[in-house]
Amino acid sequence: MRPGPTRARPLAALTSMATAMVTAAALLAACTGDPEPRAGSAAPTAGAGAPGATATPSPTPPVEGAPADLTALVERLYAGKDLGRAANAETTRALATGSTRSGGGSAGGGVPADARAAVGSWFGTPIAVVTAGEDVTLAVGKRWQVVGGWWPSLGVDAPVVGGGPRWVLAVGSDARRGQDLARSRADTLQVVGLDGKGGGGVMGIARDLWVTLSTGGKGKINSAMALGGPQAQLRTVRAATGLPIEGYAVIGFEGFTTLIDDQGGIPIVVPETVDASHARIVIEKGPQVLSGKEALAYARERKTLPDGDFGRSRHQGQLLLAAAVKAKLAGPIAVPGALTSFSEVGRSDLTAEEMLTFAAGLYRVNPTQVGRGVAAGPFGWAGSQSIVVLGDQARRLFASFEDGNLS
Template sequence: MRIWKRMLFIILVVVAATAGYYGYSFYQFAQDIQEPNVITPPPLDGGAATKAAEIPQWDGNDRVNILLMGVDRRGMKNNGLPRSDSMMLVSIDPVTKRYDLFSILRDTYVDIPGNGSSRINAAIVEGGPQLAMKTVSQFTGLPVDRYVITDFEGFKALIDAVGGVELDVEKNMYYHDPTDKGVYDINLKKGLQHLDGNKALQYVRFRHDATSDYTRTERQRKLLAAVADQMKKGTTLLQLPMILKEVTPYVQTNISALDMLKLSALGLNLDTQNPGEYQLPPMGMFRESRQAGSVLVPDVEEVQTFIRQKLQPAVADTNASVTDEGTKSSTPQ
């Protein structure tokens, strides 16, 4: 009996120590990636960024919208802000355990509050993450006050930290990048394969298709869904402290530690097999214009209606099915 008591005591100590280690790792990560940092340094004019403490605490029940931005920091000097290479809005419904991904084409020509009209990826250059969120919110009609930013190196670090991802590369992809002495060249072969961070970055950056950015954003959503699925695996969760340490230098956010904890718990229950995946603006809801340099001018009202329809449950269809069933059952046989 004494031996069993000792064993139980040892187990409890190990569990407590492990929980403390994981908790400390998560807390430290949440503190280290708060804005501003190396991704987007403090503004030269001394303006204050929106801190996590200033954002209303998420109650864990309402839909939350988070702007994900991948930036290209190559060639950045001093306090220069990086270009937004990709923009994706993830909308999470805690009730249905569903998330929807909206890829925003970077050539979308919209109103940038206080800065006139321009490509949507110029918002972060003009006013940092805060202006980017405000611009996306105005464009989509959704409240957006949380964001996450990473750069090329951060993306690679994340994929490597989770052990890579299994992905079916739909075709051969090759592109020689004249910058950085070929460091960011793309050379992928068609077929199901295990992609490390470098190969995964090549996959999401390739845009030399007939439909250019349209197809590229599809690949970005496909890879992000694969990463979300990978993160739910037991072995990946055990490696969480190491993963957080690896990506810390390359991530910036304004999401508070408490909200991160809630989102992490929710993430374990999200349906990662069937996320909603959409392009903004959708085909047929924009016109191309060369007056401002080959941009896409969206019909904002149509786009916002499209988003609302995708996020709202098909109540009408459900009621119609019930009515149909009721009609059938009452029909004499």
């Protein structure tokens, strides 16, 4: 007898899951190494508490979870010192225009006592997020450089996260076990955008959309990666949409399930029950926490959907938004761990600075200002191939996304 379909688990409390993620991220950050004593820190002297003795000021607390060189950089930041090459141009300009330096961020006041760091890696490049109250500092590199963040305590409320509009292409590879992740067809194509003003969008692209390929000739848009790799896929999507997409992030089936399970699943509200017939999984309508296997089934099912591949692309957009909401609840401190996990199973041409600032930018987005759409079109034929014709609906969607916002 064949096993019956499995059913997705009911949703545990979303807040509890987010709290668990934050706790896990903090523990991982704390395990990166004990901070070394910093140069210039005052040490308590014997007899400081004796009557008549001069009290010795307590040393500035270290940045929990940060290596010594990162701690030293954060000290310079909060002391109001010129960071020089240890900050990118955008960060330098923002810090220079800070209206006040009060409270924990006052010049010479030291690092706030609640400062803590999470350290990870993006394809071999160290990355870090340091939080202190409402402040967030983003750093990358073997010689740490501040590449963004936001610092209300330093009078810098506006986020430094690469500006906007910005777009990244998320690609799900159709590669099976043993196949090249980057030279298979794209099973999923989603463009994630940020407008730099608190809004954004997620735009799915029908994989059978018939377009001019960057590798030459015409074909289904998802064939570009199999013919020329992720860069060819990126160039093809750029040309078809007219959007100056920064780069790509590619992941395969196994990597996708591993990444979702490593992050504790995806909390999502499923609009309608989905019978993922290809995977023999039924995902019930309502709030769920999808495992990696369940999320993959939800992202790939199309045969039982009334609008087929268009509905499939819509599901993929829902998963991306659900993941973004979960990440927002976990807080920026969870970013290095998530990016480290991705870089172990996926591929990307985005630099550490580009990816870190883009991911951090998601935390500045108002969920009510994030729209969704699917670049669809009428069905047609190219020879013996069933295709989706690139028509007015898709072109209007591309045009509406030019500001990085689909809301």
